[in-house]
Amino acid sequence: MVIDVLTLFPEMFAGPFSQSIIKRAQDKSVVKINIHNLRDWTTDKYKSVDDKPYGGGPGMVMRVDIIDTAVSKLKVQSAKCKIILLDAGGEKFSQGLARDLAHDEHLILICGHYEGVDRRVHEHIADEIISIGDYVSSGGEIPAMILVDSITRLLPGALGNPDSLSEESFSHNPQLTTNPQTEYPQYTRPEEYKGWKVPEILLSGDHAKIKKWRKRK
Template structure:
């Protein structure tokens, strides 16, 4: 991490860069932060760095030629930089922006003051303006500290335990869980018994449950970016149904198994952490075909050639019907699953995927996603689902004919993708 701060008030940063986590990280060589005094590039005997704003109204604006001289000097010494300016007009700072900045070789943060920077310099030299929120500060120095602190946490070695970074609020998309310390009872309020039990698995489950509950209660909008897989206490499954499904005329039919569906959906299930990929077809010959393909990739020479495909096919389990698959999940999880159906057709009562995601977190049941081959699931299947998702849509027209392989990837990413 290599950051340069350009500021007219370098004294702001003396303690910040020498104390606590940031100070240790600099001394240990994990990060480098240089502070450049803008007044070194000022004009005249008074090293002027600002002037009155055109148009009146009060306030001073930092001079574009002074800013450019400072930036040119920095880049001449340390190479090209990604230039950031804290500003109320900028993008709202988020964990995603922090990670993007931390991936840069050299970041320059130019701290505005008074009325800010001349707009011509911003348009010419600033790559990104960043806002701390819907409020105004006296200058860019405090935002610069916040950006540097957030970036530093992502540098290996800066935080003692990397797991502390991963578990922080927003890193996984969720808020953090509550924390407690000694004494075990304070002011008549005890710490949760589970945290004093010494049972690591139960403590981990409690923390994830509390994080999910807190996020749902306080910041439900964050759920859209969160991978909720690890916050679910029960298993998650996907079923690919070949009967009853619809043909192109909308009639009930049985579709054929294809190796491409099995391979691609198996890989999606493995990527997004599902427990098993359930394939259902009433035709014995088709079930035998699935077994033959799975055996080739898991126990035959195919697995040696392509270990990744071996893992994908290893998630497959075959059933003659969705009912049998659901019974198997129920026995395995010791309770019936929440069944989520998918369709490309508009249907009354369809759930927005975000509402379904929130319901999954609240109910804490095993989950079974059901996808249809052919032209989609028959109403016999959709009618027994607890939730039917609204169709995937995009673009500007009414064309909506994704392959089931693509649909599975999109749906699973919405629920179990990581930001």
């Protein structure tokens, strides 16, 4: 899979994408992640990517022409490409959606900022509009990191033990939004700490009973 991220702040991605599972997945060529500065597609000496909103109002709006130029340049690199805009008004991100996106060959993520992006990006450029929750973040960069992390770990070869996926939270009911099926409680040493004990069933060695206990939890 190839993931291209369009952002005004490429430096934000250096830390999260150079550690842990995402780094190993890149090292093994499971995924190729490219971070692009939207200002590289500007044409004026100030590298302007935004302008005042028509009709008045606070803040600045990211320009449709700059975003379209960048997306058009990246789209030609693959036969199949899905363009995703990170936006608070989009579809709520879920494990089920992550699984669907993990089947795509090429994703382009557009990170909005300031007062948002020109509405024509929603209407004419983005294939999907995704939100990570009912709250406001400063931009689409952190939401993009969440998408990349969730999708990458689902790709074949990304995890050392692929069986880990079947035991994770939301793995059995990925679309569930109420009373989601989260992973069972986990414990490790010490067996007792400050009077807080590991459940005896987990120490019994009876794997059938342990499996039933975990299922109930």
